[in-house]
Amino acid sequence: MHHYNQLGRLKIYDFSRLPVSAAMQRSLAALFAARCSPHVWATHITSHSHWKYVVRFASFLSSLEEPPNDLQDLSAAVMKRWRVSLSGAPAGCNTLNGVGRLLRSDARLRSGPVAEELAVKVRPAKSTTxxxxxxxxxxxxxxxxxxxxxxxxxxxxxxxxxxxxxxxxxxxxxxxxxxxxxxxxxxxxxxxxxxxGRSGSRxxxxxxxxxxxxxxxxxxxxxxxxxxxxxxxxxxxxxxxxxxxxxxxxxxxxxxxxxxxxxxxxxxxxxxxxxxxxxxxxxxxxxxxxxxxxxxxxxxxxxxxxxxxxxxxxxxxxxxxxxxxxxxxxxxxxxxxxxxxxxxxxxxxxxxxxxxxxxxxxxxxxxxxxxxxxxxxxxxxxxxxxPAQHSQQTHDRDYVLTDDRIRQEAMGVIAAGAQDAADRAHRSVLVARLRDQPAAADTETATADCAAFHDSPYPAPGGGCGASFLMCLGCANARVHPGHHPRLVHLHQALTNLRSVLPSSRWEKDWRDAHDRLEDLKNKVGDGPWRQALDRVTDTDRDLIDLLLTGRLDS
Incomplete structure (x- = not known):
């Protein structure tokens, strides 16, 4: 089996070495090959780790009294025995998950008792770092x-x-x-x-x-x-x-x-x-x-x-x-x-x-x-x-909740944090209404549609609305539909990036409320549609958000 990594370099895995039948070797090789792509497994470190998982699985199968001939011969009892054998073992969770991902991609194991056994969640070992x-x-x-x-x-x-x-x-x-x-x-x-020199010395x-x-x-x-x-x-x-x-x-x-x-x-x-x-x-x-x-x-x-x-x-x-x-x-x-x-x-x-x-x-x-x-x-x-390069869920589960220093320091800030969260919930939640599609009578703004532009809670001296477009999501007159999602996702990313550039006090003052309303919108829309909206961001959306953040749109 050949794996070319992201640099185009080759590593070869010999499935004929596995102590299982030729049919099982071919089936495991086919599942492995489907992931040997720079777009899936970018590095040889990844493929080599999964190779070790497969070797461990093959060794387990060979130890059975009646080793299965191919994947369709696996039983729920065998897979449960495999799972139990790795409980508490070093790298056991990684091995189970790695082999499980490979096996679940085979059409013969996508339903039935074996599929149900493969779907059993394995709790990862608690981090000691x-x-x-x-x-x-x-x-x-x-x-x-x-x-x-x-x-x-x-x-x-x-x-x-x-x-x-x-x-x-x-x-x-x-x-x-x-x-x-x-x-x-x-x-x-x-x-x-x-x-x-004569001796070859330099x-x-x-x-x-x-x-x-x-x-x-x-x-x-x-x-x-x-x-x-x-x-x-x-x-x-x-x-x-x-x-x-x-x-x-x-x-x-x-x-x-x-x-x-x-x-x-x-x-x-x-x-x-x-x-x-x-x-x-x-x-x-x-x-x-x-x-x-x-x-x-x-x-x-x-x-x-x-x-x-x-x-x-x-x-x-x-x-x-x-x-x-x-x-x-x-x-x-x-x-x-x-x-x-x-x-x-x-x-x-x-x-x-x-x-x-x-x-x-x-x-x-x-x-x-x-x-x-x-x-x-x-x-x-x-x-x-x-979080830095991981999701909020991973950050909370693997970094925050398992850290002794954070737990020790948390007692003094929990009450203040709860009060701050309550205050922020009153002033920074999404107030705009969500809609499946635009309404013809609404007026389009940079971030949403407005159902009552001339009846704004923030009236301008000459009539109409005097608030910044960043305030639209905090206004009951605003309507947000899927057509707005791409530019709002881009705005959310831009505000997040500003946080790493600006002094914290300035970011908190100028951008925190808008960022929190977008966070609230993201939670209501859901991670899937939110990520899909990112793929639909256009150059027009980018230009519009750039004008908005530089203040040129409100002037």
Missing amino acids: QSYSGDEFERITVAARKMFRSALLRIEENGRHLDAWRGGVFAEESPEWVLGEGLEILSRTGALPHTV NLKKRYARAMGGTSAEATWQRLFLTRLEVTALAVLMLAEFGWNLSVISELEVPRATPDAGADGRPTYRITLRKGRRGPGHHHETRNVSDDGASSPGRLITQALSATRFARAAVEELAPGSNRLMVWRTGWLGPAATELDRHPHVGPFRFGVHNNEAQGWARANGFPHSPFRRGRRTVTAVDRRE
Whole structure:
């Protein structure tokens, strides 16, 4: 069985090795093959996990006194015995769910006693991962900030020297000029010129060794490029700032600044996030992040772009089109290990941060484990108390309700939260009426239809309605039908994205009520129709919401 991942790389699974009949091998292979697509199983990690589930299932079947010949020979008793055998076992829930998904996709098992047994819900094991204490997470972020800051200053200093060399500041063949020449070569190729000795050893040319002060990595290529540990420190800071998980950080494309930086010249970056675990059509999401100063989220993006600019330029020279942000250089110039789910290596350059790098960074800084799983729980569940790359249900079930620190801190805020929720329910719920279709007599607005434009609870001095279109959903005269859903879904996303950009006090004041009314609408419409409406958003809807949010529609 062949599985090509999202990078087009091949992994082969041999179902003839399974200890079951040839007919059962073929049936399991067919179910497995149906998911071996980059649009379903994007990585070999996923297919390999399911392969282990299938091997475990085949071993169970072979242990029976009368192993079934094919899938139609499975019985409810056998499947119940399979489920009981994994109760409490390590990875038992994952194995049951993985095999269950495969079996339920076979036409022979979609109804009947076996299908009913496969439909039995298995409670996942309670997560033992806990958030960090405030002091623990502070030590981690301080270590990361210290390491990345040092690397950034080093690269910026050498970048200034390179710019001066390119500008002809130094006398030709002076030590400063030779250093600049070496940096120029390094910036284009990722390496400095070497001579090869009789034994095959590689030796840095003496002119560059003298100018750079030695032949070590610190004296040579680290002048312009991040190391494995330094790019991991940057990833830790991104985790702390944005709450993204390690796979999302690893696959970040280079953020692009919007064409108009504004009157103050401060950029707003458009960041594309890839979320591989979501279903087809939902793998990508975009965020807008502004650099409004040293303490703003966008400042870290500006620094990341600066720290990786020479590595990204060298990669583009060697292999155009990579477009990855998290690029670092390795000191090992021998044959590269094949890692089928990672971006292909480009010369000495590597992409992303994976578990090996995370574990290495933790050991180098005196921490017992990779900080990413516990750190993400700390950021999303404790610090922000909102989901990052998962649903609200997953956030509540797997992050909030199982965390000891949150439970301990909850006692003092429950009463205040309940009162706040009650107050907000009175002023921020959806008041507009829901309709299946528009009425001819209604007047269309930017967010809804109005049944009594000249009898507004917010009259304008010259007659008509004087309220912002954002208030329509809070007005009893408003009517919302499915034709409005796409633009309202887009508005909901835009307001959610603004929350990550604006100071919390400003967002609460200007946008919270409108966001809450849209949340109420989403709950009334339902998740299915709401997601379907997202696929129907048009350019007109986007332009309209852009005008609304910038205030140009109400003026």
